[in-house]
Amino acid sequence: xxxxxxxxxxxxxxxxxxxxxxxxxxxxxxxxxxxxxxxxxxxxxxxxxxxxxxxxxxxxxxxxxxxxxxxxxxxxxxxxxxxxxxxxxxxxxxxxxxxxxxxxxxxxxxxxxxxxxxxxxxxxxxxxxxxxxxxxxxxxxxxxxxxxxxxxxxxxxxxxxxxxxxxxxxxxxxxxxxxxxxxxxxxxxxxxxxxxxxxxxxxxxxxxxxxxxxx
Numbered sequence: 001x002x003x004x005x006x007x008x009x010x011x012x013x014x015x016x017x018x019x020x021x022x023x024x025x026x027x028x029x030x031x032x033x034x035x036x037x038x039x040x041x042x043x044x045x046x047x048x049x050x051x052x053x054x055x056x057x058x059x060x061x062x063x064x065x066x067x068x069x070x071x072x073x074x075x076x077x078x079x080x081x082x083x084x085x086x087x088x089x090x091x092x093x094x095x096x097x098x099x100x101x102x103x104x105x106x107x108x109x110x111x112x113x114x115x116x117x118x119x120x121x122x123x124x125x126x127x128x129x130x131x132x133x134x135x136x137x138x139x140x141x142x143x144x145x146x147x148x149x150x151x152x153x154x155x156x157x158x159x160x161x162x163x164x165x166x167x168x169x170x171x172x173x174x175x176x177x178x179x180x181x182x183x184x185x186x187x188x189x190x191x192x193x194x195x196x197x198x199x200x201x202x203x204x205x206x207x208x209x210x211x212x213x214x215x
Contacts, residue, residue, distance in 0.1 A: 064162055064184030072149060072168055079168055079180040087189035088182035089197065102197060103212040105204065108175040113208025119148070119169050125207045126150065126167060126177070135199040136192060138163065154196065161185065163193060177209075 069080045082088035082100040093101040107113075107122035117125075130140050130152055137157050144151040148169040155162050165181045181193035201211055 067164065067184070070151060070164060070166060077170065079166055079178055082182060085187040087186060087193065088180070089193050090180040091178040092180065102179070102194065104179070105177040105201065105209055105211055106175050107177055107209045109210035110205055110208040112206060116175070117208070122175070122177070123147070123150070123169065125204065129200055129203045133200055133203050135196040138196070163196070165196070
């Protein structure tokens with residue numbers, strides 16, 4: 001008669017089976033993302049249509065780590081440039097860089113602004129729009145706020161992707177607002193950051209803001 005396997009042996013085999021199954025699912029996720037990268041996709045989270053990937057999002061963290069270079073750079077004073085990947089836009093980029101450049105805002109330059117407002121009032125308007133606008137259903141969380149600077153983390157509803165968005169009011173008498181929006185992971189954001197900035201600008205235009213140029 002064949003001897004029965006010990007409980008510890010069965011537990012070990014069961015654990016290894018589950019572990020291998022998880023990594024097989026991750027491999028399928030990577031292949032799916034790569035296969036979609038050459039096609040036009042409405043937004044990055046098209047992969048959420050798979051319930052299996054939603055379960056993976058609950059098990060594994062897709063939030064990524066906060067980049068250390070966020071914040072106003074000192075030399076010269078500006079927000080950080082974008083990495084070489086196609087998942088970031090910034091007003092600090094060269095205007096010739098069509099992939100990464102985005103025009104700054106003017107909070108007193110819109111048609112709906114009857115009378116110029118102070119930077120403090122403009123900051124309050126920006127915070128209101130950030131809290132009330134959820135592009136692509138990403139949830140905004142204000143994680144840092146100063147008199148001239150705001151940093152927001154936008155988290156996706158299922159897989160927990162996190163994008164870092166910064167707004168900076170440069171010193172001086174003008175009404176300029178610089179910004180940077182970037183994804184923490186993946187090499188391509190399927191225009192999610194540009195769409196987010198456009199959605200925020202659209203709401204701010206109702207309050208009297210304007211873009212330096214269209215994009």
